[in-house]
Structures are given as structure tokens and as C-alpha cells.
Amino acid sequence: MISRHAHAIVTPGRVVVICMIMGAVLALTMTVALVAGTADVSFSHIIGIITGSLPHDDPLRLIVLKIRLPRIILAGIAGFSLALGGVVFQAILRNPLADPFILGVSSGSAFGAVLAIFFGLGFSFGVPVCSFAGALLTIYLVMSLGAKRMGMESSTILLTGVIINAFFTAVIMFFISVSADERLHSMLFWLYGDLSRSRIGQLGFIAPIVLAVFLWLYSLSKELNIITTGDDIAAQLGVNVGAVKKTCLVLVSLLMGLVVAFSGLIGFVGLIVPHLARMALRADHRMLIPVASLGGAIFLIAADTLARTLVSPGELPVGVVTAFMGAPFFILLLRKRGGQWSRS
Amino acid sequence: MEPVLSLQNIGFCYGQQRALAGIDLRLMDGEILGIIGPNGSGKSTLLNLMGGLLTPTDGTVSLRGRPLSELSRPELARDVAMVAQENYFRFAFTALEVVLMGRYPRLKRLQFEGRKDIDAAMHALDVTQAADxxxxxxxELSGGERQRVLIARALAQEPRVMLLDEPTSFLDLKFKREIFRLIAALSRDTGLTVALVSHDIDLAAMYCSRLVMLKQGAVYTTGLPGDVVTAEHIGAVYECPVLVDTNPATGRPRTSLV
Structure with missing residues (x-):
């Protein structure tokens, strides 16, 4: 007999409902983040700004719109991209612990950025371009050294990434050691994740790219599902495995280049958030990709709000906050689950 | 009778390394063909050529008279299903979700599985006695349960031909028997055509209707199990002395190392 009871599988309706819930949580997090900070902004100010009843030259209005809002949006976009990149890399490498850091893409793009800062290039143009070039260079190296064969065997790619990561980390340390004191602070701070430089103009540039990459990757989610169970079977079912993997590698590099350029190295988002999403919603990427991406946005906005309020009026690099939260979280998880990473 | 899959003068090289040469083989409707031979004799390569995962260096593979090169991958996947040897389960898909992947070649680009696909998947799980x-x-499933689910995924493709690469490696005796009985039942009840690679000569001889024995990338001999599995053939191909007698329970040949 064919059983007729409802099975726990992903349907478009379920994806929409869960994403709407995530969207509501995101809106709430953003509102809290707008209110939190050294300057005393209240909810009524926020409502005043939205309804336009607050005078245009009110300093609080400027703080909210010119400083906090761009920063919150950048944190959201960065978190969204990091989690998205994490989910996709974990799928194509069939490893729940993979993330763009492990493949060296992040350190490659950080290398580009550090080089740019070292030579005094600006944060609005020089740093992003060099950082993106660094990401592309890394992925080119990983693919030409580790993935020569079309099959792109996961362990080879992973190993190549680890080596490249180590190399670029050394190069970055070299530039930090020899750089002039006045650039050292901005270099180090940026390296650990710095969302304070965000401008509305940049956001208009990043957001459409991130959205386009997201849609493209989302359109591959069914293929990613099958690839996680084996390359041969995926090829046999009609998935163009080599093309899907290459597309994902290049798109995620683009994403990482952008994120690193505008916000520095922010670790753990690409690991924790997809992991939590898998624990709650299992493995189907048609659900996982949008939910983890939105979750990444929520997580990083929250982490950045902590980064700028914990030692107020001073500020922490947001990468320090995510690492403080991430490392213990992983140790707990590892102990509790006895090393079993994929349980539903 | 027209063969379902026919291989004409197939050769295949991995780079400079020749793996198969001069293979002529016809897979007939409803038969269970067992591919046996020692390690490195080209069994899996042959199966992958039959499934269109590899493209032959020489010769053509045709599905009901049409060369595989003229078929698109989804087109081929609607007729020929494979159960691969290497499977990864690092992520928490349910058995049903895994079986639904078999519907991929029948879905449009961004289409979600519908009622029809779920019914087909549940039916496949039913047939392999894995519905529960x-x-x-x-x-979280055992090796035998997992293999049932993977065969169900192949069945969900609604194929006419199923190719299985070592379907019972890593399984213990009970599950080995169960999987082979399942394959035999599928062939008998639904007319499914099967080709499988097996390391286990006795099991292959017991459940397959025909065997092909490979030696160093060429067909050494093919025919009924009783004609293929002889002490002389196995001695020559596996370079190992064996005693072959008849299993009194099945009437099929049985090998023992001597």
C-alpha cells in the first residue's frame, strides 16, 4: 500500500512560510540594532523617522540614517553572503565543516586587500578591487592545482585550499610585519572584520550583485542536493556535475571577494548558521539556501550590534565577536553530538 | 529479438591506459546479466560505459538502436538507472528525499516534486520493502536498508534497465541474499532488465541469468552461469585454483578455494 500521510518534504509553500518567519525576525533584529548604540535613540525616534515627523536636521535622524542604517544593512548583506557561501561550499565539497575560509578564498581576498592597504590604496575602490582579484586568484589556483580533472574530487580541492590558505596567511603576516605603524591599526582592525566603513553608495553596488548570485545559486539547489550524495549518481541522473561545481566555486568566490573587501575577515558565520539551519530543517537546499542566508544576515547584524555596544563608546571588530560566540558553540555541539554532524 | 543495450566493438582508455578493448555485448530484455572478473579487469568501466557515464574511445553503445551519444542525459536517465558503488550521506536527507532525487530527470528545471513524483517514490520504496x-x-539506516533505498531511487526513475555496481559489497550474508533476491524479483515481476557487477562469483551464478567474465579488459567468456563458472575458466582468469561443483539447493555452480 502506498501510504498517504504527509511526508516531511520541502514544498514551495513551506519555503515561503519559513522565509517569511525569517524575514520577520530579520526586521525585528534590524529595529533593535537601530535603537542600540552610544547615542540615545528610542523606538519613538525610529517611528518618527519612518513617518517623517522628526525634523530633517535632527542629529539623531542623521545618526540613524547615515551611520547605523548603512552599517546594519552591510552587516546583513555580509552575513547573508557568508552563510550562503558556506552552505554552497559544504554541499559541493560534501563536508558540513567546509566554508570559504577553508578553501583559502577568504585569505586570498584578504591578501589582495592587505596589499592594497599597504600601498595606501583607498577603501572605496582600491581595496575592493584588489580583494576581489585575490579571491579570483585563489579560486583559480585551487581549481588548476587541485581540480584539474573534471570530476573535481572533494578531498583534493580541500587539501589544495588548506595549503593555499596557509600560504596567504603567511603572506598577510609578512605585510603586517613590514608595514608602517600608521597603517597597522587599520590593517589589523579590518582583518578581523570591520563594518564601520559602510556607505549607502557601496550598498547600492553590492546588494544587486549579492541578490543575483543568490538567485543563481538557488536555481542550482536541486542539483546540489543530488551532488551531496555522489558525483557518479548525480551525473547519471543528468546533473552536469563539473559545470555546477565550477559555477558554484566562481560565484561563491565573487561573493567572498565582495564581503571581504567591504567588511574584512569575519569567521564562523558560514559554519554556524548553515549548521543550525540543517539541524532545524534538514538537508534540502531548496529550503536551506534561503533560510541559512537570511539566518546569516540576522546573526551578523546581532553580532555587529554587540561589537559596537559591548565596549561602548569603543568598538570591537565584529570578527572577534563571531569567533567568541562561534568557537564555544562548536565545542558544545561537538561534545553533545559526539562528532555526528549531520543528524536531523 | 532486439537487444535493449548493445555494445559494438567497444574500447576504452583512461588517458594512455587501455582499460577495455573489443567488447561486443548485447543486453537482452528482462535478463539479469552478471559481470564478473578479477580486480582491474574493467568491470566497473564496462558498467559505466553502459550507463553513459563514460564515453567509449572506440565503438558505440546503443539503447534500443539509438547511440547513447544522440541521447541527452535526462533522456538516458529516464530509461537507464544506475546504483553507484560510491554514495555519500553526510547530510540528513530522509529516505524519501533520496528516492525523490530519482525523479530529477522527469522534472523541469526549477520544478518541485508533485503528488505524482511522491507516489512514484513511495511505490518504489514499497517494491523494495522500504516504505516504513x-x-x-x-x-541512520543500516547498510542493507540503505541499499534498498538506493535501489528504490533507481526504480523511481521508472527505468527499463538498471545497472548496479557491486550492490552487495560491504553487506553481510543476510543482506547480500536479500538484495539479490530483490533484484531477481524485480526482474521477474516487472520485466526489468538488469546488469550488475559482482565480486561474488557464487551469488552472481545463483541469481543471474547470464554471466560475462572479463579478463584484462576483454570478454574471456560469456553464457549461462553453468558454462561460465568452471574450474578451468576461473583458474585461467583469476589465476587461482578452485573446485567447482553444483550447489544441490539451486543447481547452480558453486566455487571453493583449494
Whole structure:
């Protein structure tokens, strides 16, 4: 007999409902983040700004719109991209612990950025371009050294990434050691994740790219599902495995280049958030990709709000906050689950 | 009778390394063909050529008279299903979700599985006696249960031909028997055509209607199990002395090392 009871599988309706819930949580997090900070902004100010009843030259209005809002949006976009990149890399490498850091893409793009800062290039143009070039260079190296064969065997790619990561980390340390004191602070701070430089103009540039990459990757989610169970079977079912993997590698590099350029190295988002999403919603990427991406946005906005309020009026690099939260979280998880990473 | 799959003068090289040469083989409707031979004799390569995962260096593979090169991958996947040897279950898909992947070649680009696909998947799980596993995470299943789910995924493709690469390696005796009985039942009840690679000569001889024995990338001999599995053939191909007698329970040949 064919059983007729409802099975726990992903349907478009379920994806929409869960994403709407995530969207509501995101809106709430953003509102809290707008209110939190050294300057005393209240909810009524926020409502005043939205309804336009607050005078245009009110300093609080400027703080909210010119400083906090761009920063919150950048944190959201960065978190969204990091989690998205994490989910996709974990799928194509069939490893729940993979993330763009492990493949060296992040350190490659950080290398580009550090080089740019070292030579005094600006944060609005020089740093992003060099950082993106660094990401592309890394992925080119990983693919030409580790993935020569079309099959792109996961362990080879992973190993190549680890080596490249180590190399670029050394190069970055070299530039930090020899750089002039006045650039050292901005270099180090940026390296650990710095969302304070965000401008509305940049956001208009990043957001459409991130959205386009997201849609493209989302359109591959069914293929990613099958690839996680084996390359041969995926090829046999009609998935163009080599093309899907290459597309994902290049798109995620683009994403990482952008994120690193505008916000520095922010670790753990690409690991924790997809992991939590898998624990709650299992493995189907048609659900996982949008939910983890939105979750990444929520997580990083929250982490950045902590980064700028914990030692107020001073500020922490947001990468320090995510690492403080991430490392213990992983140790707990590892102990509790006895090393079993994929349980539903 | 027209063969379902026919291989004409197939050769295949991995780079400079020749793996198969001069293979002529016809897979007939409803038969269970067992491919046996020692390690490195080209068994899996042959199966992958039959499934279109590899493209032959020489010769053509045709599905009901049409060369595989003229078929698109989804087109081929609607007729020929494979159960691969290497499977990864690092992520918590349920058994049903895994079986639904078999519907991929029948879905449009961004289409979600519908009622029809779920029914087909549940039917496949039913046939492999794994329906009660539908909502269980695949990585929590035992080896035998998992193999049933993977065969169900292949069945969900609604294929006419199923190719299985070592379907019972890593399984213990009970599951080995269960899987082979399942394959035999599928062939008998639904007319499914099967080709499988096996390391286990006795099991292959017991359940297959025909065997092909490979030696160093060429067909050494092919025919009924009783004609293929002889002490002389096995001695020559596996370079190992064996005693072959008849299993009194099945009437099929049985090998013992001597």
C-alpha cells in the first residue's frame, strides 16, 4: 500500500512560510540594532523617522540614517553572503565543516586587500578591487592545482585550499610585519572584520550583485542536493556535475571577494548558521539556501550590534565577536553530538 | 529479438591506459546479466560505459538502436538507472528525499516534486520493502536498508534497465541474499532488465541469468552461469585454483578455494 500521510518534504509553500518567519525576525533584529548604540535613540525616534515627523536636521535622524542604517544593512548583506557561501561550499565539497575560509578564498581576498592597504590604496575602490582579484586568484589556483580533472574530487580541492590558505596567511603576516605603524591599526582592525566603513553608495553596488548570485545559486539547489550524495549518481541522473561545481566555486568566490573587501575577515558565520539551519530543517537546499542566508544576515547584524555596544563608546571588530560566540558553540555541539554532524 | 543495450566493438582508455578493448555485448530484455572478473579487469568501466557515464574511445553503445551519444542525459536517465558503488550521506536527507532525487530527470528545471513524483517514490520504496523507512534520515539506516533505498531511487526513475555496481559489497550474508533476491524479483515481476557487477562469483551464478567474465579488459567468456563458472575458466582468469561443483539447493555452480 502506498501510504498517504504527509511526508516531511520541502514544498514551495513551506519555503515561503519559513522565509517569511525569517524575514520577520530579520526586521525585528534590524529595529533593535537601530535603537542600540552610544547615542540615545528610542523606538519613538525610529517611528518618527519612518513617518517623517522628526525634523530633517535632527542629529539623531542623521545618526540613524547615515551611520547605523548603512552599517546594519552591510552587516546583513555580509552575513547573508557568508552563510550562503558556506552552505554552497559544504554541499559541493560534501563536508558540513567546509566554508570559504577553508578553501583559502577568504585569505586570498584578504591578501589582495592587505596589499592594497599597504600601498595606501583607498577603501572605496582600491581595496575592493584588489580583494576581489585575490579571491579570483585563489579560486583559480585551487581549481588548476587541485581540480584539474573534471570530476573535481572533494578531498583534493580541500587539501589544495588548506595549503593555499596557509600560504596567504603567511603572506598577510609578512605585510603586517613590514608595514608602517600608521597603517597597522587599520590593517589589523579590518582583518578581523570591520563594518564601520559602510556607505549607502557601496550598498547600492553590492546588494544587486549579492541578490543575483543568490538567485543563481538557488536555481542550482536541486542539483546540489543530488551532488551531496555522489558525483557518479548525480551525473547519471543528468546533473552536469563539473559545470555546477565550477559555477558554484566562481560565484561563491565573487561573493567572498565582495564581503571581504567591504567588511574584512569575519569567521564562523558560514559554519554556524548553515549548521543550525540543517539541524532545524534538514538537508534540502531548496529550503536551506534561503533560510541559512537570511539566518546569516540576522546573526551578523546581532553580532555587529554587540561589537559596537559591548565596549561602548569603543568598538570591537565584529570578527572577534563571531569567533567568541562561534568557537564555544562548536565545542558544545561537538561534545553533545559526539562528532555526528549531520543528524536531523 | 532486439537487444535493449548493445555494445559494438567497444574500447576504452583512461588517458594512455587501455582499460577495455573489443567488447561486443548485447543486453537482452528482462535478463539479469552478471559481470564478473578479477580486480582491474574493467568491470566497473564496462558498467559505466553502459550507463553513459563514460564515453567509449572506440565503438558505440546503443539503447534500443539509438547511440547513447544522440541521447541527452535526462533522456538516458529516464530509461537507464544506475546504483553507484560510491554514495555519500553526510547530510540528513530522509529516505524519501533520496528516492525523490530519482525523479530529477522527469522534472523541469526549477520544478518541485508533485503528488505524482511522491507516489512514484513511495511505490518504489514499497517494491523494495522500504516504505516504513521513508521518513528516516538516510545516514541512520543500516547498510542493507540503505541499499534498498538506493535501489528504490533507481526504480523511481521508472527505468527499463538498471545497472548496479557491486550492490552487495560491504553487506553481510543476510543482506547480500536479500538484495539479490530483490533484484531477481524485480526482474521477474516487472520485466526489468538488469546488469550488475559482482565480486561474488557464487551469488552472481545463483541469481543471474547470464554471466560475462572479463579478463584484462576483454570478454574471456560469456553464457549461462553453468558454462561460465568452471574450474578451468576461473583458474585461467583469476589465476587461482578452485573446485567447482553444483550447489544441490539451486543447481547452480558453486566455487571453493583449494
Amino acid at each position: 523507512l521513508a521518513d528516516r534520515p538516510i545516514h
